[in-house]
């Protein structure tokens with residue numbers, strides 16, 4: 397009997413339990429190497445599969461999507477951000493796109509706090525001294541950082557992750573401010589204890605810490621450009637667990653070097669792995685390799701969402717995490 401199961405191509409290694417479950421449910425082609433799938437392999441997968449499961453390391457642009465075969469009906473992204481997928485072109489070609497929102501929220505918010513604490517309390521400097529065996533004992537004036545209680549946090553992007561960061565910041569005694577295209581409902585604002593700024597310029601000029609929590613879209617590209625970064629207080633710190641493209645990385649690097657911004661915690665970079673090498677030289681900068689959602693639990697839940705999206709589609713329904721261009 398011919399295999400009636402959906403043919404699904406997965407572009408990266410996923411947690412074993414997720415791969416195993418996919419193999420039970422679908423006619424799945426898994427990857428043996430854990431590297432981004434080459435462009436030609438992506439193109440042929442798009443010609444042959446019913447469903448593609450990409451990740452953020454697969455740029456699915458209009459040129460690639462134009463090579464998709466009639467078979468390809470769903471791109472079920474393993475990840476929340478879909479800025480690597482031309483969702484509009486996919487839609488025009490009748491290909492649905494889904495993602496994995498919700499399950500990355502708490503982990504990414506935790507990582508945002510980890511970066512805020514690392515930069516303000518100078519964790520890497522302390523660790524470096526310990527690793528070198530250079531610690532010569534406690535001193536009243538050594539490794540002095542800044543206290544979080546009473547500091548003003550400005551959250552750029554008050555979606556699920558921004559709100560989860562706000563809840564954590566309140567627990568740390570911080571004053572929470574936010575900028576979002578749409579203001580939160582009054583009861584949500586009250587519950588979070590957050591103040592809305594219609595003007596991003598005004599917010600960045602008044603807060604002590606700026607946290608980037610908005611997605612990367614054409615309208616958020618370089619939202620923190622050189623002009624806006626210059627509005628920040630020279631004592632202020634910036635953290636980014638969203639996408640590098642929201643900040644002009646070269647302008648930020650220049651200002652950090654010049655002492656015009658006090659520090660940065662960056663989990664993401666404007667050009668993926670090719671970040672400005674000067675950032676590595678700065679003691680007040682914490683760099684992480686895009687680890688925001690990297691927990692065992694989170695990755696399993698992301699796999700679960702991908703499976704639910706494919707399975708629901710296979711059963712003739714709309715995938716629950718459908719992404720439509722109007723959402724972006």
Ligand SMILES: O=CC(=O)O
Nearest residue numbers: 475476477500689
């Ligand atoms: O960055 C991680 C994601 O988009 O899920």
